[in-house]
Amino acid sequence: MKKKAIAALCVLFALFLSGCGEDRALTEFHDQMDAFYQSLSTSVGVLENIEPASETAVDDMLSELDTMSQLFQELSAIEIPDKYREQFENIEEFADEASAYMDEAASLYREAYADGGYDSMVADAARENYNRAMKRINYIAVLLQGRLPEDDNIIIQSEEDTVDWNGGEIPE
DSSP, rough: OOHHHHHHHHHHHHHHHHHOOOOOHHHHHHHHHHHHHHHHHHHHHHHTTTTTSTTTTHHHHHHHHHHHHHHHHHHOOOOGGGGGGTTTTTTHHHHHHHHHHHHHHHHHHHHGGGGGGOOOHHHHHHHHHHOOOOOOOOOOOHTTTTTTOTTTTOOOOOOOGGOOOTBOOOOO
16 A cells, blocks of 8 residues: 555656756756655565565565665755745655654664564554654655645644734744
């Protein structure tokens, strides 16, 4: 199911890229985002195809999680062109959060499988961090399509919500 979701995100992102026009900075941004999503799709596929009964399953999983962690770090380093910062306002924040969650997931999975053992509580925490990272990746894909993510944990705040009746800014 996750593989299909990532593949669908890649297709939607590719469609989004087709309308990027002649702006060189925007084209470069789109190319970097497309490369990320393609690499992520490959990485998720590798994770899903690890044979659990294999003697190297844990090592293979940990290695691929390290690869994903590196991918997410690269994502958080992608610069949004200044001209488009407002349009893609939350992408940097989501990318930074996703990177932090994936780093934590990889670290916790290593801890959960340390010394040939298995700590289910640590593995549960690792899985939660992994899921949070992937949720932010989905949010980014939705934002890149020009839509707003829908989730019970997301609050959409309009400009009218931040300005008082006298036209002055409301302090945060």
